[in-house]
Amino acid sequence: MQSYDEITMCTQRTSTIKTFSVILVIVNFHAYEAVRFIYQPTDHSAVEGKQTHVTCIFTDITDDMEGKYDVIWTKESYIISKISNGFDLNRFRFHDEYANRQHVLRIDPIKREDGGKYRCHFRYGGEILKISNDCKLTIREIPSKAYPLIVFGKPTYKTGDKVTITCFCEKTNPMAKLEWLQPSKIGVLGLTTKSRANNTHAWIEVTFPATLELNGVFFDCKIKVRDEIVPRYSVSRQLHITDGSEFFMTTSKKPSRQIHQQYVTHSLSTDTVLHASKEQNDKTFAEGTKRDFGLGVVLGVVLGAVLGAVITLTLTLSVIKYRNRSHKQKAP
Structure with missing residues (x-):
């Protein structure tokens, strides 16, 4: 006991x-009562690929709290500085100015998945004493540099066919504006244009009757992105139209990566277009490699023949010279 x-x-x-x-x-209760926000994060939008920041500023921090408090940032209740939560700490940076009681979360560059609700938390003595209001960050999305893309319904048309040409763009928020720059040759024929969209893309289609007059025409498509100063343009390959008995071949300028001749239906997808583009590029590369190899063989044969002729001529001249010298030595 x-x-x-x-x-x-x-x-x-x-x-x-x-x-x-x-x-x-x-003590903590008094600290909680003392600390106040001068500035809390506010809802705002930011452009994909650029940078943004959210800020918290405090006041009435007592002397005994100096250097003993910290600020924690969260997104959707997940602590950003906690590595296991999967945040890229090369893009999410924390800037703390304790002298000014100012604490900043900076995001650079911004990605689409960064949209959501952010908060700052004032922690002292191991306890969260103050939590800011929610700050909703909205991302203004930018289409990939691969757009606009122009796609022909099929590689070649016959006179009388209905030509369908599509210009499409990745679906973003806000949506980019698509527009045809009407070729001068089409003029008074008139265009029928339709706008369509699905979950991943938006596009415009132009349809018109195929005539030989339009053989070799290029099409230009423009997209205007709200947060880009300069519009983007894409030029199609040449339109090929035949009367059915022969192909009207036209010279073609070097295509860019944005020119595609693969047939694509209305159920557009990025994978389909990129796969079609890769197949076309691989085919072009293979054909070019075969041509280069054939040319190398021909040049090798020609050079070999020339070299052989030179050697034969040299030997012949040497023999003739030797015989002349021998004949002179035998003469009385």
Whole structure:
């Protein structure tokens, strides 16, 4: 059994711990009551690929709290600085100016998945004392540099066919504006243009009857992105139209990566277009390699023949010279 003195000492220790806990609660309560926000993060939008920041500024931080508090940033209740939460800390940076009580979360460059609700949390003594309002960040999306893309319904048309040409763009928020730059040859023929969209893309189609007059025409498509100063343009390959008995071949300028001749249906997808483009590029490369190899063989044969002729001529001249010298030596 415990003695009276032991029980007394144990009671005193328990009382001391309780007293300390009460004091700590009172201190934290006063700190909670003292600290206030001067500035809290506000809802705003930012452009994909650019940079943005959210800011918290505090006041009435007591002297005993100096250098002992910190600020934690969260997105959708996930701590950003916690590596296991998957945030890219090369893009998410924290700037703390304790002298000015100013704390900034900077995101650079911005990605689409960065949209959401952000908060700052004031932590002191291991406890969160203040939490800011939610700040909703909306991302203004920018289409990939692969767009606009122009696609022909099929490689070659016959007179009387209905020509269908499509210019499409990745679907973004806000959506880019697509527009045809009407070729001069089409003039008064008139164009029928339709705008369509699915979950991933938006596009415009132009349809018109195929005539030989339009053989060799190029088409230009423009997209205007809200957050880009200069519009983007794409030029199609030449339109090929035949009367059915022969192909009207036209010279073609060097195509860019944005020119595609593969048939694409209305259910457009990025994978389909990129796969078609890769197949076309691989085919072009293979054909070019075969031509280069054939040319190298021909040049090798020609050079070999020339070299052989030179060697034969040199030997012949040497023999003739030797015989002349021998004939002179035998003469009386």
